[in-house]
Amino acid sequence: xxxxxxxxxxxxxxxxxxxxxxxxxxxxxxxxxxxxxxxxxxxxxxxxxxxxxxxxxxxxxxxxxxxxxxxxxxxxxxxxxxxxxxxxxxxxxxxxxxxxxxxxxxxxxxxxxxxxxxxxxxxxxxxxxxxxxxxxxxxxxxxxxxxxxxxxxxxxxxxxxxxxxxxxxxxxxxxxxxxxxxxxxxxxxxxxxxxxxxxxxxxxxxxxxxxxxxxxxxxxxxxxxxxxxxxxxxxxxxxxxxxxxxxxxxxxxxxxxxxxxxxxxxxxxxxxxxxxxxxxxxxxxxxxxxxxxxxxxxxxxxxxxxxxxxxxxxxxxxxxxxxxxxxxxxxxxxxxxxxxxxxxxxxxxxxxxxxxxxxxxxxxxxxxxxxxxxxxxxxxxxxxxxx
Amino acid sequence: xxxxxxxxxxxxxxxxxxxxxxxxxxxxxxxxxxxxxxxxxxxxxxxxxxxxxxxxxxxxxxxxxxxxxxxxxxxxxxxxxxxxxxxxxxxxxxxxxxxxxxxxxxxxxxxxxxxxxxxxxxxxxxxxxxxxxxxxxxxxxxxxxxxxxxxxxxxxxxxxxxxxxxxxxxxxxxxxxxxxxxxxxxxxxxxxxxxxxxxxxxxxxxxx
Amino acid sequence: xxxxxxxxxxxxxxxxxxxxxxxxxxxxxxxxxxxxxxxxxxxxxxxxxxxxxxxxxxxxxxxxxxxxxxxxxxxxxxxxxxxxxxxxxxxxxxxxxxxxxxxxxxxxxxxxxxxxxxxxxxxxxxxxxxxxxxxxx
Numbered sequence: 061x062x063x064x065x066x067x068x069x070x071x072x073x074x075x076x077x078x079x080x081x082x083x084x085x086x087x088x089x090x091x092x093x094x095x096x097x098x099x100x101x102x103x104x105x106x107x108x109x110x111x112x113x114x115x116x117x118x119x120x121x122x123x124x125x126x127x128x129x130x131x132x133x134x135x136x137x138x139x140x141x142x143x144x145x146x147x148x149x150x151x152x153x154x155x156x157x158x159x160x161x162x163x164x165x166x167x168x169x170x171x172x173x174x175x176x177x178x179x180x181x182x183x184x185x186x187x188x189x190x191x192x193x194x195x196x197x198x199x200x201x202x203x204x205x206x207x208x209x210x211x212x213x214x215x216x217x218x219x220x221x222x223x224x225x226x227x228x229x230x231x232x233x234x235x236x237x238x239x240x241x242x243x244x245x246x247x248x249x250x251x252x253x254x255x256x257x258x259x260x261x262x263x264x265x266x267x268x269x270x271x272x273x274x275x276x277x278x279x280x281x282x283x284x285x286x287x288x289x290x291x292x293x294x295x296x297x298x299x300x301x302x303x304x305x306x307x308x309x310x311x312x313x314x315x316x317x318x319x320x321x322x323x324x325x326x327x328x329x330x331x332x333x334x335x336x337x338x339x340x341x342x343x344x345x346x347x348x349x350x351x352x353x354x355x356x357x358x359x360x361x362x363x364x365x366x367x368x369x370x371x372x373x374x375x376x377x378x379x380x381x382x383x384x385x386x387x388x389x390x391x392x393x394x395x396x397x398x399x400x401x402x403x404x405x406x407x408x409x410x411x412x413x414x415x416x417x418x419x420x421x422x423x424x425x426x427x428x429x430x431x432x433x434x435x436x437x438x439x440x441x442x443x444x445x446x447x
Numbered sequence: 448x449x450x451x452x453x454x455x456x457x458x459x460x461x462x463x464x465x466x467x468x469x470x471x472x473x474x475x476x477x478x479x480x481x482x483x484x485x486x487x488x489x490x491x492x493x494x495x496x497x498x499x500x501x502x503x504x505x506x507x508x509x510x511x512x513x514x515x516x517x518x519x520x521x522x523x524x525x526x527x528x529x530x531x532x533x534x535x536x537x538x539x540x541x542x543x544x545x546x547x548x549x550x551x552x553x554x555x556x557x558x559x560x561x562x563x564x565x566x567x568x569x570x571x572x573x574x575x576x577x578x579x580x581x582x583x584x585x586x587x588x589x590x591x592x593x594x595x596x597x598x599x600x601x602x603x604x605x606x607x608x609x610x611x612x613x614x615x616x617x618x619x620x621x622x623x624x625x626x627x628x629x630x631x632x633x634x635x636x637x638x639x640x641x642x643x644x645x646x647x648x649x650x651x652x653x654x655x
Numbered sequence: 656x657x658x659x660x661x662x663x664x665x666x667x668x669x670x671x672x673x674x675x676x677x678x679x680x681x682x683x684x685x686x687x688x689x690x691x692x693x694x695x696x697x698x699x700x701x702x703x704x705x706x707x708x709x710x711x712x713x714x715x716x717x718x719x720x721x722x723x724x725x726x727x728x729x730x731x732x733x734x735x736x737x738x739x740x741x742x743x744x745x746x747x748x749x750x751x752x753x754x755x756x757x758x759x760x761x762x763x764x765x766x767x768x769x770x771x772x773x774x775x776x777x778x779x780x781x782x783x784x785x786x787x788x789x790x791x792x
Contacts, residue, residue, distance in 0.1 A: 133714045140711035141675055203660035212664045220667060222679040222732040332672020333665035334774075338520050342652045342659040349657055359526060364561040368785045380517075380785045381561055387551045388526040392518055394785060398561055400650060407653060411520035413527050414658075440529055445658065515787020516780030652661060 121231040123163035123239050129154035134224075134236025142221060142309065147316045154235040156308035159301040160245035162229035170308035171249050177311030178209075182279050184326040185209045187424045190439075193337065195414050197445040198270045200340055202281040207335045210280060214303035217329060223305060240301035242294045244287040249304070252278030306330075323426060338411050346406040350383065350390070353413060353446050359385040362409070364402045367392060381405045414445070511548050525551075566603070572610075576600060580611040588617035668774070669760075676712045677760040680730035681753065684720040691742035695725035698746035706750065710757060727753055731761025 129135055129150040139153055158169045166172060185208045189201060196204065207213060218238075229239035253276040257266045261283070273281035288296045306329075314322040343349070350362050362383050371377040381401035382392040391412055393404025418440055428436055477483035494512045528535040541549040572580075580600060583591040584607075596611065597604040613621075632640075649655040669675055685699060686692040699717060707715045720726070724742035727749070731737070737756055741749045 133716070137679065137712055137714040141679070143673075197658045197660075199658055199660040203662060207663045207665045210664070216664065217667065220669065220732060221675060328673040333667040335663055335665045339653060340661045340663055342661050344651065344657040344659075346651070364563070365558040366561050367558050370785065378785060382558070384557060385526060387554050387557060388524060389518075390524050390526065391520065394517060394783075399563065402561060402563065403650060407651075408518070408520050409524075411653075412523055415520055416523045416527060416529070418532065440531065513787070514779035514782075516783050517786060519776075519780055 121163075122165075123158045123168055123229055124154065124231055124233055124235040126151045126154060126168070129235045132234050132236040134234055136236075138222065138236060144309075144313070145317050145321065148312055149316075152312045152316065153309070156305055156312055157223075157235065157238050158229075159238065159240035159304055160247040160249055161241040161243055161297060161301065162239035164245055164247050166247060169247070170304055170311075171247055173308035173311035173315070174249070174304040175251065175307075175311070176314060177307035177309065178279075180310050180314055180322050181209045181214075181307060181326055181330060184323060184424075184426065185331060187426060188331055188422075191418075191422045191424050193415060193417050194440045195416050195442040195445075196337075197414060198274070198281075200337070200414070202273070203340055204335060204337065206280045207340075208330055208333060211299035211303040213330075213333070214306040215299045217333075218302040218306050221306075223302065225301070238301060238305055240297065242297040244297075249300075250278065250284055252276075252282075252284045254284055258283065319426075319429060337415055341407070341411055341414070343407050343410065346403055346410055349446050350406045350409055353410070354385055356446065359388075361385070362390060362406070364405065366398070383409050416440075513548075569601075572600060572602060572606075577610050580607065584611040584613060588613050666774075675732065676710075676757070677732050678713055678729050678757045679732055680714040680716065681756060682728040682730070683715070683717045683725075684723065684728070685717070685725045686721050686723060687719060688721065689724070692725040694744045694746050694749055695741055698749040702746050702750050706753060713757060725749075727756055729756035729759060729761070731759070733761045735761045735763075737761065 132150070132154070135150050135154055135157075139148070139150060144153070152173075155168065156170045156173055160166075160169045160171045163169045182205065186201075186205055189196065189204050189208075193201075193204075223238050226233040226237035226239050229241060233239060255266075255268075255276055260266070268277070268283070270281070277283055285296075310322060310325060313325050347362075354360065354362050362385050365382050365384055367380040367382045369377065369379045372379075377396055378394055379396070379398050379401040380392060380394045381398065381404075383390045383402070383405045391405050391407075391409030393401050393406075393408050395401035395404050422439065423437070425436075427433060477486055495510065497510065523534075525535070525538050528538070538549065541547055542551065544550075580596055583596065583599075593604040593607040593613070596607045600607070629637075646655065669677070683695070683699060683703070685695045687696070703715070703717070707713075724740050727739050727741055729737040729739075737759060739752050739756060741752055744752070
C-alpha cells in the first residue's frame with residue numbers, strides 16, 4: 061500500500077466535491093466549513109425566512125442541503141457518539157448518510173467515501189485474518205472476511221451506532237437521518253471483475269473455481285449482484301444502505317484524519333467483533349482429507365482409537381474416538397456410533413490444522429507504517445489447503 | 448469423626464470404609480439453603496492444591512490438571528505446530544523431562560484401534576489386468592458387476608468402478624431398478640431416509 | 656476444494672473495542688403554569704445547559720406539555736424508551752434522574768446473579784464423563 065497516491069486520492073474526493081458544488085445549480089450551497097455544533101435542538105435557532113420565496117420556485121432537492129448539517133442535533137450527537145475527531149466536519153458526516161439510492165448525484169452522496177472506506181475495511185480485516193489464521197482455506201477466508209466486513213455485519217454496526225433512517229429521503233428531512241430507498245440507484249456502487257461469461261448466467265451456471273475468484277469477481281469471491289426485486293430486495297438494499305454509511309465514515313476518517321486514525325477506527329469498531337471460525341466449516345470427506353493431509357505433511361497415516369465408550373448394546377450408546385498419527389493425538393470426537401465418532405474426530409483434527417494461529421497478538425503488515433516500528437518478521441505462510 | 452459425618456453427609460458419602468453404615472434413625476434434612484450449601488461444601492481435590500511436600504518457602508509450582516472434557520479444535524496438537532512456532536520448542540523441552548505428563552504415550556499404551564473397513568492398497572494390478580477387467584465388464588455387465596470383478600482381481604470395488612466404468616445402459620438399468628424399488632416405499636421409510644440424509648448433512652456441518 | 660464455508664456474521668459487544676453510549680435522546684417536557692413543574696423549570700434554566708454540554712453524545716429536546724406533570728423520556732439505541740415523571744422534584748433531584756436515564760442501556764431491568772456474564776466458551780471445555788483420568792473426588 062503506497063501512501064502518496066491514496067492521500068492524493070482522498071484529496072481529489074474533496075476537490076471533486078467542492079467543484080461539483082460550484083458547478084451545480086444555484087440552489088446548492090458550497091461546502092460550509094463550519095465546525096460549530098449544537099448539542100441540543102432547542103439551542104438551534106433556524107430562521108431562513110428570507111430565502112423561502114426563492115426556494116418555492118424550484119423543485120425540491122433529493123437530499124438535505126449540506127449547510128443544514130450544523131443545525132442538526134442528531135448529527136452532532138452521532139458525531140460525538142462515535143468519538144470522531146473534530147477534524148471531520150459535520151457536513152462530511154451528513155454526506156456519509158446520503159445513499160446513492162436517495163440522491164444519485166455523486167457530489168452529494170456517499171458513494172465515493174464508501175468506496176474509499178470499503179477498501180480500508182477490507183484491507184485491514186484481510187491482513188488480520190491472513191496473519192492470525194495462516195492456514196485457513198480460501199472459502200473460509202472469504203466467509204470470515206464477509207463475517208467482519210460484509211453488508212450484514214456493517215448493517216449491524218450502523219444499527220448499534222444508533223443510526224436511524226428517514227421515512228423517505230428529501231430536502232426537508234433532518235440531515236442526521238440515513239437517506240435511502242429500497243431500489244437500485246442507477247449509480248455504479250458495486251465493484252468487481254465481471255467475467256466474460258456473465259451474460260449467460262441466466263441460462264447455465266459456469267464453473268467458478270476458487271482460485272479464479274481470487275482474481276475475478278468481487279472482494280468476497282461472489283459475482284456482482286444484479287439489481288434485486290421482490291421480497292428480498294428490501295433487506296438487500298437496507299443492508300447496503302446502512303453498510304455504505306459505515307464504509308463512508310471510515311472513508312471520511314481517512315480523508316480528514318489519515319491512515320493511523322482509520323486503522324484504529326477499523327480495529328475498534330469492526331475487528332473487535334468476534335466470529336466462531338470452528339462453526340464455519342462444512343466438510344465432505346473428512347477422513348480422506350485427513351489421510352491426505354498426513355501423507356502430504358509426512359506424518360504417519362491416521363488411526364482411529366476407541367478412547368472410551370458406554371452403552372454399546374443400549375439404545376443410546378456413546379463412543380469417544382481419538383484420531384492418532386503414530387503416538388500423537390490429532391483430535392477426538394464423540395458420537396452415537398463408531399463411524400460418526402470417527403468422522404467427528406477427523407473433522408476436529410482438520411479444524412485444529414486449519415485453525416492454527418501463531419498467537420493472539422499478531423503483527424500485521426500495516427503496523428510497519430508506524431514510526432520506529434521494529435523490523436518486520438515474516439509471519440507463518442502455509443503452502444495451502446488440501447485439495 | 449462421628450459428629451462430622453452426621454453434620455456433613457457428603458463427607459460420609461466419600462468415606463468408603465465399610466465400618467460406617469447408614470444409621471437406621473431418620474437424619475434431619477437440610478431445611479435451609481445455608482445448611483444445604485454447608486453440607487455440600489467439600490475441600491477441593493488434591494490435584495487443585497499446590498504440592499505440600501516441598502518445604503515451606505516453596506518455589507512457584509505448576510498445577511497440572513488437564514480438563515476432563517472434549518478437546519477443542521482451538522488447541523493445536525503438537526504435531527501440527529510449524530517448526531518456527533515458539534510452542535513447539537517449549538513442548539519439546541517439556542516432553543524431555545523425566546516423568547513429564549506432557550510426554551506422549553508409547554503406541555503400546557494407547558487405546559485399542561477401532562475396526563473399520565479401510566484402504567489397504569497392494570498395487571498388484573497391471574495394464575493387462577485392467578484391459579481384461581474392461582473387456583469382461585463390457586462383455587456382460589450384469590454378470591461381471593463391480594463386486595464380482597473385485598473378487599476376481601483381488602482389489603476394491605471402488606477401484607473397479609474407476610478403472611472399468613460400467614456401460615451407460617447398465618447404469619441406467621440400475622438406476623431404474625433403484626427408482627422402482629424406492630417407488631414402493633411407504634412414507635415412513637421415505638421419511639427415515641430423508642432424515643438420515645439430513646442428519647449426515649448436520650454432521651458434516653458440525654451441528655450435531 | 657472439499658471444504659465449504661458456512662455463512663456467519665460477527666457478533667459485537669458494546670465496550671469491547673469501542674463503547675457507544677446507549678442513550679441517544681433525552682426528551683424534557685415541562686409546563687409553564689403547573690406547580691409540579693417548578694423544579695423542572697429551574698432545572699432547564701440552571702442545570703440543563705451544563706448537562707447538555709457535558710453529554711454531546713445525547714440529543715436533547717425540550718418541549719412544553721401544558722397541564723401535565725413534567726417528564727423526562729430517554730430513547731435508546733435498542734429502540735426502547737424510558738419515561739420518568741419528575742413532578743415536584745427539585746432541580747438537583749431531576750439531574751439525578753437525567754443522569755440515571757443517560758447511563759441506562761435501555762434494557763428492561765433484570766437481576767444479574769453473576770458479576771460477569773461471558774459469551775466466551777469455557778477454557779476447560781464442558782465437563783464430560785468420558786474424559787479425564789476418572790479420578791475419585
